[in-house]
Amino acid sequence: MNYDLVVIGGGPAGLAAANAAWEDGCRSICIVERDRELGGILNQCIHNGFGLHYFKEELTGPEYAGRFVEKLRATGVAVRLDAMVLDITRDRQVHIVSSGSGYEVLEARAVVLAMGCRERTRGAIAIPGTRPAGVFTAGTAQRYLNIEGYMVGKRVVILGSGDIGLIMARRMTLEGAKVLACVEVLPYSGGLTRNIVQCLNDFDIPLYLSHTITDIQGRNRVERVVVSQVGSDRRPIPGTEMTFDCDTVLLSVGLIPENELSRAAGIVMDPRTNGPVVYENMETSLPGVFACGNVVHVHDLVDFVTAEATRAGKAAAACCAGTHPAEQRVLPLQGGNLVGYTVPQHIHLDADFSVVELFFRVRAVCGASRIVLTDETGAQLAAFPRQRLAPGEMENLRLSRALLDRAQGSVTVSIEEAAK
Amino acid sequence: MYDVTIIGCGIAGASLAYQLSQYDLRVLVLERENDVSMGTTKANSAIVHAGYDPEYGTLMAKLNVRGAEMMEPLCRALSVEYRRTGSFVIALNETDLPHLQKLYKNGVKNGVPGLRLLSGEEARAMEPHLADTVCGALLAPSAGIVDPWGLCIAEAEVAVRNGVELRLRSEVRGVEDHGGRYVVHTSSGDVETAYLVNCSGTHGHEISAMVGPREWDAHPSRGEYYLLDKSSGGLVQHVIFQCPTVRGKGVLVSPTVHGNLIVGPNAQDADDADDRKTTLSGLDEVADSSRRSVPCLDLRQSIRNFAGVRAVTSESDFILRPSASSPRLLHICGIKSPGLTAAPAIAEYALELLGGMGLTLCRKSSWDGGRERICFRKLSETEKAELIRRDPRYGRVICRCETITEGEIVAAIHSPIPPCSIDGIKRRAGAGMGRCQGGFCGPRVLELLARELGSNPMQIPQDGDGTRLLIEETKGGDRK
Numbered sequence: 001m002n003y004d005l006v007v008i009g010g011g012p013a014g015l016a017a018a019n020a021a022w023e024d025g026c027r028s029i030c031i032v033e034r035d036r037e038l039g040g041i042l043n044q045c046i047h048n049g050f051g052l053h054y055f056k057e058e059l060t061g062p063e064y065a066g067r068f069v070e071k072l073r074a075t076g077v078a079v080r081l082d083a084m085v086l087d088i089t090r091d092r093q094v095h096i097v098s099s100g101s102g103y104e105v106l107e108a109r110a111v112v113l114a115m116g117c118r119e120r121t122r123g124a125i126a127i128p129g130t131r132p133a134g135v136f137t138a139g140t141a142q143r144y145l146n147i148e149g150y151m152v153g154k155r156v157v158i159l160g161s162g163d164i165g166l167i168m169a170r171r172m173t174l175e176g177a178k179v180l181a182c183v184e185v186l187p188y189s190g191g192l193t194r195n196i197v198q199c200l201n202d203f204d205i206p207l208y209l210s211h212t213i214t215d216i217q218g219r220n221r222v223e224r225v226v227v228s229q230v231g232s233d234r235r236p237i238p239g240t241e242m243t244f245d246c247d248t249v250l251l252s253v254g255l256i257p258e259n260e261l262s263r264a265a266g267i268v269m270d271p272r273t274n275g276p277v278v279y280e281n282m283e284t285s286l287p288g289v290f291a292c293g294n295v296v297h298v299h300d301l302v303d304f305v306t307a308e309a310t311r312a313g314k315a316a317a318a319c320c321a322g323t324h325p326a327e328q329r330v331l332p333l334q335g336g337n338l339v340g341y342t343v344p345q346h347i348h349l350d351a352d353f354s355v356v357e358l359f360f361r362v363r364a365v366c367g368a369s370r371i372v373l374t375d376e377t378g379a380q381l382a383a384f385p386r387q388r389l390a391p392g393e394m395e396n397l398r399l400s401r402a403l404l405d406r407a408q409g410s411v412t413v414s415i416e417e418a419a420k
Numbered sequence: 421m422y423d424v425t426i427i428g429c430g431i432a433g434a435s436l437a438y439q440l441s442q443y444d445l446r447v448l449v450l451e452r453e454n455d456v457s458m459g460t461t462k463a464n465s466a467i468v469h470a471g472y473d474p475e476y477g478t479l480m481a482k483l484n485v486r487g488a489e490m491m492e493p494l495c496r497a498l499s500v501e502y503r504r505t506g507s508f509v510i511a512l513n514e515t516d517l518p519h520l521q522k523l524y525k526n527g528v529k530n531g532v533p534g535l536r537l538l539s540g541e542e543a544r545a546m547e548p549h550l551a552d553t554v555c556g557a558l559l560a561p562s563a564g565i566v567d568p569w570g571l572c573i574a575e576a577e578v579a580v581r582n583g584v585e586l587r588l589r590s591e592v593r594g595v596e597d598h599g600g601r602y603v604v605h606t607s608s609g610d611v612e613t614a615y616l617v618n619c620s621g622t623h624g625h626e627i628s629a630m631v632g633p634r635e636w637d638a639h640p641s642r643g644e645y646y647l648l649d650k651s652s653g654g655l656v657q658h659v660i661f662q663c664p665t666v667r668g669k670g671v672l673v674s675p676t677v678h679g680n681l682i683v684g685p686n687a688q689d690a691d692d693a694d695d696r697k698t699t700l701s702g703l704d705e706v707a708d709s710s711r712r713s714v715p716c717l718d719l720r721q722s723i724r725n726f727a728g729v730r731a732v733t734s735e736s737d738f739i740l741r742p743s744a745s746s747p748r749l750l751h752i753c754g755i756k757s758p759g760l761t762a763a764p765a766i767a768e769y770a771l772e773l774l775g776g777m778g779l780t781l782c783r784k785s786s787w788d789g790g791r792e793r794i795c796f797r798k799l800s801e802t803e804k805a806e807l808i809r810r811d812p813r814y815g816r817v818i819c820r821c822e823t824i825t826e827g828e829i830v831a832a833i834h835s836p837i838p839p840c841s842i843d844g845i846k847r848r849a850g851a852g853m854g855r856c857q858g859g860f861c862g863p864r865v866l867e868l869l870a871r872e873l874g875s876n877p878m879q880i881p882q883d884g885d886g887t888r889l890l891i892e893e894t895k896g897g898d899r900k
């Protein structure tokens with residue numbers, strides 16, 4: 001089976017990429033989705049707050065996904081549901097299996113990777129204690145609650161202050177559970193400020209910063225957890241233990257882009273994002289293979305996923321149409337002081353763009369600061385003042401063609417904190 | 421009345437049941453949990469030891485070497501994953517070198533094939549990630565790795581298919597010796613049997629004390645582990661041991677048959693026979709110790725921690741003998757390392773002992789010892805296509821990390837010892853073994869279990885009875 005474009009994943013990234021490619025004239029597109037319906041993780045995100053940037057209104061997750069699914073229905077994009085990609089080859093053969101169509105090899109002129117991410121588990125952070133039932137990642141608990149219709153517990157401690165954990169603190173409370181505490185090992189929350197306010201503060205759920213769970217107890221089901229304060233080395237401080245009687249621990253301790261297929265295809269990865277290294281048009285190191293959404297870097301807001309995926313979809317359509325220049329000058333971008341990573345990591349200087357959207361995260365909470373862009377000669381290209389920067393809130397800059405043309409060698413993004 | 425009743429269905433009990441199923445006997449296996457392989461067998465290093473450690477002349481030495489020999493053909497017949505990787509014992513400094521010499525000599529006496537002493541350079545040439553401090557190694561080519569619960573389940577399944585009865589949720593509460601016949605009181609009712617075999621692992625001393633004075637003391641020892649993602653699975657090709665100490669064989673680094681890397685164990689006195697907790701200090705100890713062997717080990721690749729309990733007793737050797745107070749009760753106890761390796765040989769030896777105790781062993785005219793298992797991931801493209809054509813359920817991938825299909829999960833649910841829990845499926849089909857640890861597939865496995873067993877999803881446990889996942893239905897709304 002041949003397609004111009006195969007999109008792997010039918011969540012928000014894959015949907016936006018397919019729609020954008022169709023709008024740009026690509027007429028042979030297939031989305032491969034492993035779940036039984038399109039929409040990805042948005043389907044279980046029944047809270048509101050989606051779409052404020054993109055649609056300028058507040059939608060629930062399923063509503064946000066629904067808009068793109070409806071749009072897709074008006075196109076001729078093929079959709080394979082309940083189909084799993086086993087392999088992507090370097091010459092863009094996509095091997096898939098499904099009950100309905102068996103084993104198939106789809107040959108594509110362009111591929112968009114939109115597989116999303118997975119949650120870090122208890123095993124990844126080595127929480128000591130027994131191994132009873134009742135320890136869930138926040139997203140798994142969210143699925144049981146919002147999709148399957150079951151409560152996973154009544155007295156809950158949440159480890160990690162990532163957004164899914166915060167959302168679940170509120171959701172479990174509304175469903176009748178008692179959320180005893182949210183415990184965060186870092187001295188600041190990893191979630192959005194609005195979620196701290198709306199999901200913890202509004203329900204009087206205490207947030208313990210610089211604390212972690214140091215023991216899980218219970219033979220069959222969680223019976224209690226011990227929470228300790230941690231020092232600046234993140235190691236527990238003896239004598240600070242607090243015990244919570246609870247039946248459930250929810251983990252919201254980070255998301256990991258799901259790049260097993262990308263790695264197997266030999267795509268160059270960025271160890272800081274755990275995602276593929278991408279250009280400004282979201283192309284990876286493998287020509288004709290693009291990536292977008294949480295498979296590239298973990299986003300806070302789906303609106304930004306949509307924007308990024310739209311760029312990927314347009315670029316993939318251009319690639320299929322053959323309007324994709326081959327040899328190009330490349331400008332590398334990199335994170336400097338307090339900047340964890342940048343996306344994109346490279347810019348095609350000869351490509352047709354007027355503005356490049358740059359995304360990055362800071363490594364620590366910063367007060368009044370300036371985001372400074374310098375080039376290899378040390379010359380300052382631009383500076384952007386900010387009142388506050390936090391790792392939980394992804395930063396985004398629009399870089400003009402003129403600015404990038406001025407840069408010598410490479411561009412470094414750094415933070416200069418104002419003197420206190 | 422049963423001819424033989426085996427107490428406990430870990431690797432020792434299952435191996436014996438497998439052997440006994442070849443004879444014309446009425447055999448019963450009692451297991452206190454809701455599945456087989458629920459104790460030490462599901463939480464250990466999963467190593468087939470070559471047999472240079474146990475002191476020459478002990479039962480342990482003899483049965484270790486014999487077990488290692490039996491393992492490969494047994495696993496092949498049962499479709500159980502096994503790989504002969506070979507093992508290294510490394511010397512981290514000059515003072516370790518005499519230990520290697522000693523192990524070498526002991527191993528030669530024990531009949532371990534192919535042992536060879538290597539220099540540090542030779543060892544690093546074969547295992548480039550070994551520490552620079554490694555100044556020598558003992559290579560044992562006959563060592564390997566195996567799927568321990570897979571082997572236990574396979575042997576128990578073949579036994580059941582050949583007429584052995586298995587009673588789960590049957591904890592032994594008391595034993596009465598009526599001279600020639602035992603009455604065994606269990607949590608699921610009384611059982612009468614001519615012979616009794618005590619394979620109850622870390623609880624062996626409790627069974628022994630039901631028929632007479634205490635014959636040994638139990639000193640359960642807890643060992644903690646890290647299991648690393650498959651991306652680290654190729655870091656070493658052999659099982660890498662450090663020099664053994666009085667507390668055990670030390671922290672090892674080894675590939676697993678599932679493609680991961682296992683790191684551990686330490687040795688801590690356990691609070692009780694079922695104490696499988698991990699501790700901050702214990703995990704630190706494992707981390708520090710393992711990095712001495714393989715410094716580039718990245719424990720951030722960890723996908724799971726766990727602990728297992730060794731059946732360490734006051735006796736250094738395996739306890740394989742009839743009870744001193746009750747001559748038709750056979751103890752197969754104190755099966756600590758290398759118990760997994762030795763298990764097939766222990767079962768063979770137990771047959772001899774039972775024969776000596778008066779049991780008549782008469783081979784069945786027909787016995788089906790084979791077992792086949794489909795592993796979708798390992799099939800070729802054309803085999804995959806053909807399998808899905810035959811049964812479309814093999815085209816639906818449920819566990820995305822390990823590529824486990826609905827077909828494999830449904831086959832596991834309807835296997836001779838049907839699992840009732842999410843972890844029971846994990847041990848049989850491999851769903852949930854991977855890097856997301858069942859985060860994605862857990863709800864779908866639960867749905868398949870409920871569908872195939874016709875039960876309420878709320879009743880499906882994570883693992884043992886009582887490990888409830890779902891507490892209640894959400895409020896409001898009409899249900900389908």
